[in-house]
Amino acid sequence: MLRRLLILIFIGFASPLLGQVVIPSLDPVQPTELSSALAWRIGSTVGVESEAFNRDEDASHDTGVENVKSAVLIAYQPGNVVGEIYYSPYRKTLTYDSDYSSIEWTDDDASLLELRLAIRGNRQVSVGIGYGKFEYSPSFYNEKYEESYYEGSFSVRLLDGLFFAGAGMQRFTVNLGSSDTIKYNTLISGVALQMGDPTDVIFKTEAAYKQIPRTESENDVLSTVRKSTVSQFNMELMTGALFASFEYTNKLTEEARGSDDNQNDITSRYGVGLKLGAMTIGLYRNAHKIDYQDDDIEYDTYQATLGISFL
């Protein structure tokens, strides 16, 4: 039973807790969370992304750097309709002991595919639809874990493009082989501010909030989805060829692991980037902290993006 519980409780994935909710990142390789944000992209993009973990930071393991995630993103914008494909065929999963004595990245097969489509109307509103599927074959369990969702969202652009607001819903279905299913809806909303000119100096900031309800599994094989909230704040500045970004994400899980205590998963991401003509390069440090009861665990991952954009 403990191993079954591990599937939902003691794992983490090499990805941010939330993507861009209201408007897209200045780094065109960063995927959106709500598809309606996609409509505010400028041009089309083809990009790749890689995330690494420095094992020197965990004394219980060998030294060296290992790749924990690879992904490709394609965004195509022929007019006021925009499509985005985000595919991560290689993702390591992070497991950690319940007493936080060690962490480990496992090589179990895991992949993520996300498809999004959005339409922009009158340069004032956008509506988007999305689909995502995450597949994971844990070595400690003989059935495949699958998580899929449908998403619908919209956003509005106000005050001559200065202010944006968006909201959406994701309908999740989680399957563990044929043994069990959990279904739940998440609500996501956010506001954003954007000032400047993309060809000169531009500043954007965004605050977003995601709500995940407590949901019981149908056959008690999967662990219950705990009620949780994700708060995210980010800001980005681009001046000519350089850009810098900061993002803070906090996932608060109530009654984590069946106890009365909450768990905080905090990620602070610091990034710098370079835009050389059509090419964009981004380098990020993700500082993760998992805080539960009197114990906590900290680790860093490093992310690099490379994208080619064209109008």
Add this chain to the structure above:
Amino acid sequence: MRKDQIGLILLFTVFLILPGLLSAQMVTASFDPTQPVFLPAAAGWRIDSFVGFSYSEANGSRTIDDDEVYKFDSSGVKANIGGKFSNISVEAYLEQQKTDVKGEYLVNGWINLDRESGRLSVAMLGNDFVTVGLGGHTDSYRDYFDSSHDSETTTETNVLGSISVKAMDVIYIGGGFGRVKEQSTHTVDNNWNYAALGLGAIFGEPGETRFRFEYSWANSPEAESKRQGEEEEAIHFDTTTTRMAAELMISGLLFSFSGKEETRKLNETFSIGDEDYNDIKIMINEAGVLWVPQNGLTLGFYFGSKETDFYFKDKLSEFKVNIAYIFE
């Protein structure tokens, strides 16, 4: 009484419990062109020609006494095409829905396995004051009842006419009348009539902020055809349906809410243990957001729920994506 006996008894007393379509378009047409009208006169208020498609997925379960006995996973495709030719509107709608059922089929009772529906509506607009419409609907259902009736097909053919009148530029009042013929692979043919009344309001002009509201009521009395030879008797229960729709369009962004509640009165009280059941309630609700320009591509989504409340409870959640093109 054992659960596996319940459905067998119902087979010969209750017959079909069909959730049908929401279609809260009785006297006015939705701002969303992928939503089909029910009464044909409503199509007369469409402004442009269009073609629309929709794909939906739903899942849920059936419970008896809080025990889950079936899981449902269904998907469907829909197409709605409308043409506006001077003051004549023609609208054609097709839908196909399939449901996968997980369960041991130990508990007998109705389960819809797939459904095909088609509608044709023709409406004529007179002086921007009144529309008169004629239409035809066909609904074909393949259902599971028990191990000896595991794939029975029922076809309903519905011929209907309706009228919708506009008053004070914003109020719409109308009604319709239809006759349904039911044919089944395991029961005798059956026929019944129904009447519908609706009240609607539309504020705002195309291109501006617009608001639409509609409430309607429909009733069909009980109809029964006696058993003949090996074909079972067919019963259509006294059915009352209320529908409501509210739509708000701001700068082409459409927020849509609609609901339908159907109550079927049983011809006699149905009892299981200490519980008595006199009717079956079916509730369908959906809410969506769409981009709907005056002309061009539209895109949007709906989240919905369907519930059947009887000695069993069916609950399904649905997600639907819509795409359409509105012609000038």
